[in-house]
Amino acid sequence: MGYLIKGNSVTGLAENNSDVLGQLIESLGDAVLIDQASLTIARADRSGKVSSTNPLCVVEASKTDDVVTVMQIANRSNTPVVVRGGGSGLAGGAIGSAGEIVLSLAKMNRIVEISTENRWAHVEAGVINQDLNVAAQEHGLWFAPDPASRIWSTVGGNIATNAGGLLCAKYGVTREAVRELTVVMADGEVLRMGHETVKGVTGFDLVGLMVGSEGTLGVITEAKVALKPVDTYPTWTLSGSAPDIATVAKAIQETIRQGMQPSIFELIDEPCSRYISQHLGKEIPGVGSNVLIAQTDGAGAENLANQISKLWQELGIKVQIEADGEELLSFRRSMLPALNEKGNVLIEDVAVPISRLGEMLGAIREIEKEFGIEIPTVAHAGDGNLHPNFVYSGEEVPEIIWKAADAIFRKAISLGGTLTGEHGVGLLKRQWLMDELGKPQWKLQWGIKKLFDPKNILNPGKVFDPNHLV
Numbered sequence: 001m002g003y004l005i006k007g008n009s010v011t012g013l014a015e016n017n018s019d020v021l022g023q024l025i026e027s028l029g030d031a032v033l034i035d036q037a038s039l040t041i042a043r044a045d046r047s048g049k050v051s052s053t054n055p056l057c058v059v060e061a062s063k064t065d066d067v068v069t070v071m072q073i074a075n076r077s078n079t080p081v082v083v084r085g086g087g088s089g090l091a092g093g094a095i096g097s098a099g100e101i102v103l104s105l106a107k108m109n110r111i112v113e114i115s116t117e118n119r120w121a122h123v124e125a126g127v128i129n130q131d132l133n134v135a136a137q138e139h140g141l142w143f144a145p146d147p148a149s150r151i152w153s154t155v156g157g158n159i160a161t162n163a164g165g166l167l168c169a170k171y172g173v174t175r176e177a178v179r180e181l182t183v184v185m186a187d188g189e190v191l192r193m194g195h196e197t198v199k200g201v202t203g204f205d206l207v208g209l210m211v212g213s214e215g216t217l218g219v220i221t222e223a224k225v226a227l228k229p230v231d232t233y234p235t236w237t238l239s240g241s242a243p244d245i246a247t248v249a250k251a252i253q254e255t256i257r258q259g260m261q262p263s264i265f266e267l268i269d270e271p272c273s274r275y276i277s278q279h280l281g282k283e284i285p286g287v288g289s290n291v292l293i294a295q296t297d298g299a300g301a302e303n304l305a306n307q308i309s310k311l312w313q314e315l316g317i318k319v320q321i322e323a324d325g326e327e328l329l330s331f332r333r334s335m336l337p338a339l340n341e342k343g344n345v346l347i348e349d350v351a352v353p354i355s356r357l358g359e360m361l362g363a364i365r366e367i368e369k370e371f372g373i374e375i376p377t378v379a380h381a382g383d384g385n386l387h388p389n390f391v392y393s394g395e396e397v398p399e400i401i402w403k404a405a406d407a408i409f410r411k412a413i414s415l416g417g418t419l420t421g422e423h424g425v426g427l428l429k430r431q432w433l434m435d436e437l438g439k440p441q442w443k444l445q446w447g448i449k450k451l452f453d454p455k456n457i458l459n460p461g462k463v464f465d466p467n468h469l470v
Contacts, residue, residue, distance in 0.1 A: 017056055017099060019077070020056065020073060020074075020077045020079050020101075021034070021056060021057055023073050023077075024057065024059060024070070024073060024101070027069050027073070028059060028066060028069060028070070031059055031060045031061065031062065031066060032057050032058075032059050033057060033058040033059070033060065034057050034058075036054075038058045039054040039055060039057075039058065039096075040054070041058075041087065042054075042055050042058050042082075042084065042095075042096040042102040042104075043055070043095060043096060043097070044087075044095060045087050045088065045089040045090070045092060045093070045094050045095055046087070046088050046089060046090055046149075047089060047090045047091055047092045047095075047347075047426065047427075047428055048344060048345070048346055048397070049092035049095055049427055049428065050095075051095050051096060051097040051098075052097075053097050053098035054096075054098065055082070055096030055097060055098070055099075055100045055101065055102045056079070056098075056099055056100060056101055057101060057102070058084075058096070058101075058102045058104055059101060059102070059103050059104065060104045060106070060107050061103060061104065061105055061107065061108055061221075062107045062108060063108065064108075064182060064184065064190065064221040064222065067103065067105075067184045067219050067221050068184055068188045068190060069188075070101060070103055071184050071185070071186060071187065071188040071219065072187070072188035074101060074186075074457050075186055075187045075188060075455065075457065078455055078457060079099065079100070079101055079457065080099065080100045080101070080456075080457050080458075080459075080460045081100065081101045081102075081103050081219075081457055081458060081459070082094060082095065082096045082100050082101070082102050082103065082215065082459055082462075083103050083105065083160070083215040083219050083458075083459065084096075084102055084103065084104045084105070084106070085104075085105055085106060085125065085126060085153070085154035085156045085157035085160070086106065086126075086128065086149070086152045086153045086154045086157055088149040088152050088153040088157065089157065089161065089423070089424065089426065090347050090349070090423040090424075090428075091161075091214075091349075091420070091423045091424040091425060091426030091427065091428040091429060092426040092427030092428050092462070093160075093161070093214045093215065093424050093425070093426030093427065093459065093462050093463075094157075094215070094426075095427065103219065105124070105125045105126045105154070105156055105219075105221065106126045106154065107126060108124035108125050108126040108127075108156075108221060108222075109124060109126040109127050109128070109131075109154075110123070110124045110127070111123050111124075111127055111131075111132060111135050112124065112222070114135060114136060114139050114141070114227070116139050116140070116141065118196065119141060119226060119227045119228070119229070120179055120196070120224045120225060120226050120227055121135075121136060121141075121143065121224070121225055121227055122222065122223075122224050123155050123222065123223055123224075123225065124156075124221065124222050125154060125155060125156025125157075125159075125220050125221050125222065125223065126154050126155075126156060127154060127155045127156075128150075128151070128152065128153070128154060128155075129143065129145065129146075129147065129149075129150040129151075129153050129154065129155060129158060130150045130151045132155060132225075133150075136227050137230060140229060140230050141227035141228065141229060141230060142227060142228055142229075142230055143155075143177065143225060143227055143228075144167060144168075144171040144172065144176070144177055144226075144228055145158050145163055145164070145165060145167075145168070145173065145174045145177055146165035146166050146167040146168070146171075147163040147164065147165040147422070148165060148166070148333060148336070149163075150165070155223060155225065156220050156221075156223070158174045159174055159178055159181070159210070159211055159220055159223060160211075160212070160213065160214055160215055160220060160424075161174075161212060161214060161422065161423065161424040162174050162175050162211050162212035162422065162424075163422055164380065164383070164385065164421060164422035165380075165422075166264045166266060166329070166332070166380065167263055167264060168380065168382075168383060168422075169261075169262065169263065169264065169265045169380060169381075169382025169383050170261055170262065170263040170264075170297075170382070171228070171263070173422065174211060175208065175211045175212070176226075177225045177226045178194070178207055178211055178223060178224075178225055178226075179194055179195060179196060179197075179198075179207070179223075179224045179225065179226055180192065180193065180194035180195060180196055180207065180223065180224040181193045181194055181207055181210055181220055181222070181223050181224075182220070182221050182222035182223070183210060183217075183218040183219065183220055183221070184218060184219040184221055185218050185452065186218065186452065186453040186454070186455065186457055186458050191206075191218070193206040193207050193210065194206070194207035194224075196224060198226075209448070212424070214424050214425065214426060214459065214462060214463055215458060215459040215462070216449055216452075216453065216458050216459045216462060216463050216464075217448075217449065217452040217453060217458065218452060218453075218458065219458075231297050231298060233297065233298055233299055233301055234301065234302075234323055234324070235263070235295050235296065235297045235301055235323070235324060235325070236295065236296045236301045236302050236304075236305035236321065236322070236323055236325070237293065237294070237295045237296075237305075237321070237322055237323075237324065237325020237328050237329070238292075238293070238294045238295075238296075238305055238308055238309055238312070238319055238320065238321045238325075239291060239292065239293050239319070239320050239325075239328050240291070240292040240294075240309075240312045240317040240318060240319045240320075241289035241290065241291050241292070241317065241318050242289055242290055242316060242317045242318070243270075243289050243290070244290070245269065245270075245290050245358075245361045245362065245365065246358055246361075246362070247290075247315060247316055247317060248267060248290045248291075248292050248317065249357050249358030249361055249362075250315055250358065251292060251311070251312050251315050251317055252265070252267065252292070252354065252357055252381045252382075253354060253355060253357065253358065254311060254315065255294070255308055255311060255312075256354050256382065258311065260304060260307060260308050260311070261304075262294040262295055262296050262304070262308065262382065263295055263296060263297045263298075264293065264294060264295040264329070264382075265292075265293075265294045265295075265380070265381045265382030266292070266293045266294075266332050266378065266379070266380060266381055267290065267291070267292055267293075267361075267377075267378060267379040267381040268290070268291040268292075268293070268331075268332060268335070268378050269290050269291075269361070269376060269377045269378070270289060270290050271374055271375075271376035271377075272335055272338075272339075272376040272377065272378050272389070273289065273290070273291045275335075275338040275339060275341075275342065275376060276331055276334050276335060276338040278338065278341075279334055279337060279338035279341055280331070280334060280338075289318075292312070292317070292381065293325075293328050293329070293331075293332055294308055295325060295329070296308070305321055306321070309321050332378070335376075335378050335389075339376060339389055339391055342391045343391045343392055343393045344391070344392050344393065344394075344397075345389055345390070345391055345392075346389070346390040346392065346397055346401060346405070347387055347389055347423070348387060348388045348389065348390070348405055348408060349385070349386075349387055349419075349420045349421055349422060349423040350385075350386055350388070350408060350409060350412035350417055350418065350419060350420070350421065351383070351384050351385040351386065351412070351417050351418050351420075351421030352384050352386070352412055352415045352416065352417035352418075353384055353415070353416050353417065354382075354383070354384045356384075356415040356416060356417070357379070357381070357384050357386075359415055360384075360386060360411065360412060360415055360417070361377070361379075361386070363408070363411045364377055364386075364388055364408065367404050367407045367408060367411075368404075370404075370407070371400055371401075371403060371404040371407075372400075373390070373400065373401065373404060374391070375388045375389065375390060375404065375408075376388075376389045376391070377389065380421070383421070384417070384421075385421035385422060386412075386421075388405075388408055390404070390405065406432075409429070409432050409435075410435070413435060413436050418436060419432050419433070419435075419436050424463075425462070425463045426462050426463065427461070427462055430461075430462065430463055430464060430465040431465050431467070433463065433464070433465065433468075434465075434468055442464075442468070445464075446464055446469075449463075449464065
C-alpha cells in the first residue's frame with residue numbers, strides 16, 4: 001500500500017511522446033520496456049509514495065554508452081529522466097511519472113576490478129552493496145557503507161543518496177568511500193571526476209558534489225570506491241536497557257564524550273523494542289525498556305566493550321555483554337518488518353548534534369502526546385541520526401501524521417540538526433528544504449542544479465520544490 005502523487009513536470013514542453021519512444025526503441029531495442037508490469041514498478045519505491053501516472057517507459061541500460069544514448073535523446077526532446085537503481089529509496093527520489101523516462105541501471109552490475117594494492121573496487125552503478133562485499137571479502141577486503149537495505153540497494157544508489165547505516169558511527173557514510181566517478185551529464189557528455197589516488201585536491205571536489213545529489217546533476221554509471229582490510233579480531237556486543245529515554249540518551253553522550261568509539265552504536269526505543277519482540281516471537285532481554293546496542297571491533301574490542309559496560313552500569317543501565325552478538329544486530333534489523341506487520345510505515349530520518357540527542361528524543365515523546373499517536377523510533381546513536389516511524393492504514397498518509405512529521409522536522413532544525421541524515425530529500429521532504437537551507441543557500445544550490453542541467457530534465461521536481469521556483 002502507498003499514497004498517490006500527481007506527476008510533476010517542470011521542464012520545457014517535450015516532443016511528442018511517441019516520437020521520443022520511437023527514437024529510444026530504434027536505438028536501444030528490447031532495453032526499452034513499456035509493459036504495464038515494468039511501468040507499475042517504476043511508479044513507486046520503498047517510501048510508500050506511488051505516482052498516479054505511468055512513466056513514458058523504462059530503459060534498462062547495460063553500459064555507459066546506453067546511458068549516453070538516453071540522455072542525448074532526452075536532451076534533444078526536453079524529456080525528463082528519472083534514474084533508478086534497486087528501487088529501495090525512502091524519499092521518493094526514483095519514482096517515475098507521466099512523460100518521464102525511467103532509466104534503470106540495475107543491469108549495470110559488473111564488478112570491473114578489485115585492486116588489493118590500491119584497496120579499491122571499480123564497479124558499475126547497479127552492483128548490489130552486499131554483492132560487492134562478498135566479492136571484496138574474497139580478497140581480504142570489505143566495503144564500509146552498511147545501509148539496512150544492503151541486500152538489495154545498489155552502490156550507485158548508495159552514492160546518489162550518500163547512504164549511511166549501522167557502521168557509519170566509526171567508518172563514515174558513503175561519501176568517505178568514493179574516490180572516482182564516471183558521470184553522464186544531461187547532454188550525454190561523459191565526465192570522469194575525482195582521483196584513483198587516496199589524496200587529490202586538483203580543482204573543485206566534484207565527486208563530493210555528486211555524492212548525495214539524488215540524480216539531479218548527472219547519471220553516475222561507474223565508481224571506484226575505497227575498501228578496507230577485513231578485521232580478523234573477534235567483535236564484542238553489548239546490550240543495555242533502561243526504562244526512561246533520558247538515561248539512555250545520557251549514556252550515548254557520555255560514551256562519545258569519554259572517547260569510546262564502538263563500530264556500531266544503536267538505540268531502539270520502548271515501542272520499537274516491544275514490536276520487534278512480538279514480531280520475532282521470543283523474549284528479548286530488556287524488552288519493555290529503551291535498548292542500546294553497541295559493538296566493538298579491532299585489537300582492543302573486548303577491553304573497549306568492558307569499558308562501555310562499566311560506564312553504562314554506573315549510569316543505571318542493565319548491561320549484557322557477549323562475543324559476536326549477531327542475534328542482537330538481527331533484533332535491530334528486524335525493526336521495519338516488525339512495524340510492517342502493524343500497517344503501512346512512513347520512515348522518517350532526521351539528525352541532530354549528539355549533544356542535543358536527549359532533547360530530540362524527549363521532543364518526539366511530547367509530539368506523540370500532542371497529536372495522540374505513537375512514534376516508534378530507532379537511532380544510529382553514535383552519529384545522532386534518528387528514524388521516527390509512523391504506522392498508518394489506508395493508501396494515503398493521514399494529515400495528522402504529516403503534521404507530527406512537520407513538528408519533528410522543525411524541532412530537529414531548531415536544535416542545529418538536519419531534515420535528513422541518510423535517506424535524501426526526494427519528493428518527501430522537498431517542501432522543507434528551504435526551511436533548513438535558508439533562501440540564499442537554496443538559490444545557490446538551485447543555480448548549481450541549472451549549471452549542470454540547464455533544461456531541468458534530470459529528476460525534475462525532486463529535491464527542489466517546484467512551488468519555490470516561482
